[in-house]
Amino acid sequence: xxxxxxxxxxxxxxxxxxxxxxxxxxxxxxxxxxxxxxxxxxxxxxxxxxxxxxxxxxxxxxxxxxxxxxxxxxxxxxxxxxxxxxxxxxxxxxxxxxxxxxxxxxxxxxxxxxxxxxxxxxxxxxxxxxxxxxxxxxxxxxxxxxxxxxxxxxxxxxxxxxxxxxxxxxxxxxxxxxxxxxxxxxxxxxxxxxxxxxxxxxxxxxxxxxxxxxxxxxxxxxxxxxxxxxxxxxxxxxxxxxxxxxxxxxxxxxxxxxxxxxxxxxxxxxxxxxxxxxxxxxxxxxxxxxxxxxxxxxxxxxxxxxxxxxxxxxxxxxxxxxxxxxxxxxxxxxxxxxxxxxxxxxxxxxxxxxxxxxxxxxxxxxxxxxxxxxxxxxxxxxxxxxxxxxxxxxxxxxxxxxxxxxxxxxxxxxxxxxxxxxxxxxxxxxxxxxxxxxxxxxxxxxxxxxxxxxxxxxxxxxxxxxxxxxxxxxxxxxxxxxxxxxxxxxxxxxxxxxxxxxxxxxxxxxxxxxxxxxxxxxxxxxxxxxxxx
Ligand code: ADP
Ligand code: GLC
Numbered sequence: 001x002x003x004x005x006x007x008x009x010x011x012x013x014x015x016x017x018x019x020x021x022x023x024x025x026x027x028x029x030x031x032x033x034x035x036x037x038x039x040x041x042x043x044x045x046x047x048x049x050x051x052x053x054x055x056x057x058x059x060x061x062x063x064x065x066x067x068x069x070x071x072x073x074x075x076x077x078x079x080x081x082x083x084x085x086x087x088x089x090x091x092x093x094x095x096x097x098x099x100x101x102x103x104x105x106x107x108x109x110x111x112x113x114x115x116x117x118x119x120x121x122x123x124x125x126x127x128x129x130x131x132x133x134x135x136x137x138x139x140x141x142x143x144x145x146x147x148x149x150x151x152x153x154x155x156x157x158x159x160x161x162x163x164x165x166x167x168x169x170x171x172x173x174x175x176x177x178x179x180x181x182x183x184x185x186x187x188x189x190x191x192x193x194x195x196x197x198x199x200x201x202x203x204x205x206x207x208x209x210x211x212x213x214x215x216x217x218x219x220x221x222x223x224x225x226x227x228x229x230x231x232x233x234x235x236x237x238x239x240x241x242x243x244x245x246x247x248x249x250x251x252x253x254x255x256x257x258x259x260x261x262x263x264x265x266x267x268x269x270x271x272x273x274x275x276x277x278x279x280x281x282x283x284x285x286x287x288x289x290x291x292x293x294x295x296x297x298x299x300x301x302x303x304x305x306x307x308x309x310x311x312x313x314x315x316x317x318x319x320x321x322x323x324x325x326x327x328x329x330x331x332x333x334x335x336x337x338x339x340x341x342x343x344x345x346x347x348x349x350x351x352x353x354x355x356x357x358x359x360x361x362x363x364x365x366x367x368x369x370x371x372x373x374x375x376x377x378x379x380x381x382x383x384x385x386x387x388x389x390x391x392x393x394x395x396x397x398x399x400x401x402x403x404x405x406x407x408x409x410x411x412x413x414x415x416x417x418x419x420x421x422x423x424x425x426x427x428x429x430x431x432x433x434x435x436x437x438x439x440x441x442x443x444x445x446x447x448x449x450x451x452x453x454x455x456x457x458x459x460x461x462x463x464x465x466x467x468x469x470x471x472x473x474x475x476x477x478x479x480x481x482x483x484x485x486x487x488x489x490x491x492x493x494x495x496x497x498x499x500x501x502x503x504x505x506x507x508x509x510x511x512x513x514x515x516x517x518x519x520x521x522x523x524x525x526x527x528x529x530x531x532x533x
Contacts, residue, residue: 029479032086043095145180148214171218180210224392225413229254258475288378308380313343318386324441
C-alpha cells in the first residue's frame with residue numbers, strides 16, 4: 001500500500017507541537033507494517049537550514065496554479081531515520097521562498113496574512129508532485145486545516161491529477177480549535193468552482209473554512225483519541241463544526257497517538273545526565289533533578305517533590321490554573337514548580353512575576369527547548385496538564401515513559417491514556433496518574449494534593465512509577481489501526497457506498513485506559529459519482 005503523508009509539521013525538521021511528533025514517528029511505524037510511505041512538508045527556513053537532518057536538492061521544479069497565476073515549486077529531499085528496524089522514510093519539502101523562508105511556521109502573535117495562499121499552494125504542489133511518480137498512491141493522508149483542501153482537490157478536480165484518480169483520502173484532525181478560516185475571496189486562490197462554496201462544503205458563516213473542507217471531502221476522517229472523537233460531535237468540543245461532523249454520521253474514528261520510543265526513552269536519552277529504566281528510576285530521576293536545579297541556579301540538594309508543566313502557554317493547556325495553583329502552594333514549601341513553555345505573552349508575564357516572587361519554589365524557562373523538555377520530564381515527579389480540552393496530548397505519554405506521574409483534567413485523550421489512582425486501580429497495578437473533572441484551580445490543586453499524599457508513601461509511589469514506566473505507548477498498535485483504516489478505505493467501492501470504520505479505532509497501549517471505540521458506517525459517496533451519473 002502506497003501512502004502519502006501530507007502535513008505542515010514533521011519532527012525534527014519543523015515543529016511547534018505534537019503534530020510534528022506524530023508525523024515524525026507514524027510514517028516509520030507504518031513502513032514497518034509494510035506500507036510504502038512518503039512524507040511531504042513545506043520547505044520552511046528552519047527545515048532547510050540543515051540543523052535537523054541532511055537536506056538535498058532534487059533538481060525538480062514546476063509551476064503550481066494559485067488563483068489565476070502560477071508559483072514556482074522547488075522540491076528538496078530529506079529522510080526520517082527508520083525506527084526499530086523499519087526502513088528510512090523519504091521526506092519531500094516543497095519550497096517557495098516568498099512563502100516559506102520566514103522566521104516562524106505560521107506567524108507570531110498575528111498569523112501571517114497570506115496563510116491561506118501559502119497552504120493552498122503547498123497542498124496543490126503536493127498533488128502535482130505525487131502525480132509525477134509513475135506508481136500511484138493508494139491513500140493520501142492529510143492533517144489539520146493546513147492541508148484540509150487536499151481531499152477537496154482529489155474529489156472536485158480529479159481531471160487535474162489523473163494518476164491520483166484511484167487515491168483515497170483520509171483527513172486527521174489534531175485540534176478543532178484551529179480551522180483555517182479565511183475571507184471568501186480566498187476561494188479564488190483554490191481554483192475550485194464557487195459551487196463548492198456553500199454551507200455543506202467549504203463555506204462556514206460566510207468564510208472559507210479549510211478544516212471543514214477536509215472533514216467534508218475526505219473519504220474517512222480521524223482524530224487523535226476516541227474520547228475526543230466523541231466530544232467533537234457536539235458543542236463546545238466541535239468548535240462550531242459539530243454539525244458538519246454529525247452530518248457525516250458517526251463516521252469518525254479516534255486513534256490514540258503513540259510515542260517515538262527511540263527519541264523518548266530514558267534509558268537512552270542524550271539529554272539526561274544518567275540514563276535510567278524502571279529498576280533504577282529513583283537514581284536516574286534524582287540525577288536529572290540535580291542537573292535541572294544546577295541549570296537554573298538552584299540548590300541541587302533540594303529534594304522536595306517537583307511538579308512540572310511543559311507545553312504551549314495557551315488557553316487550551318489551562319496555564320492559568322497552573323499559575324494559580326503554583327501561587328497558592330509555593331509558599332507552603334511542600335512542593336516546587338517548574339514551567340517550560342512559550343506562547344501567550346500575558347501568561348508569560350504572569351508566570352515571570354510569580355517566579356520572581358517565589359525564588360526556588362517556582363522556576364520558569366520561557367522558550368522552545370527540546371533538550372530541556374526531556375530533562376524536565378525526567379526530573380519532575382508530577383506533570384500538570386489541566387487542559388480545557390486535549391485532542392490526545394503527548395506530553396503526558398512522555399511523562400509516563402520517564403516515570404513522571406501525570407495530574408490531568410478528565411478530557412479528550414487524557415481520559416484515554418491516564419488511569420486515575422483510585423485505591424482499586426493502585427491495588428490492581430493499573431493506576432497511572434490523577435484525574436480531576438472541573439476546569440478550575442481548586443480541582444487541579446485537589447489532584448496535586450492527592451499526588452503529594454501518595455508521594456509521601458515512598459514504596460507506594462515507587463510502585464506507581466515503575467508501573468507507568470512499564471506501559472507500552474509505542475506507535476505499533478496505533479499504526480496498525482491506521483493501516484486497517486487505510487485498507488478499509490481502499491477496499492471501499494470507488495464511487496460511493498459505505499465504508500465500515502467500526503472496530504478500526506485504536507485504544508491504549510498497555511495502560512489500558514482507552515477502549516477501541518470507533519465511528520459507525522462512513523458514507524463515502526462523493527460528488528464525482530454524482531457528476532458522472
Ligand atoms: P500540543 O500539540 O497541543 O502542543 P502535545 O502534548 O501533543 O500538545 O505535544 C506537545 C509537544 O511539543 C511535545 O513534544 C512537547 O514536548 C513539545 N513542547 C511544547 N512546548 C515546548 C517547549 N517550550 N519546549 C520544548 N518542547 C515543547
Ligand atoms: C494537537 C493537540 C494535541 C495532540 C497533537 C498531536 O496539537 O492539541 O492534543 O496530541 O495535536 O495529535
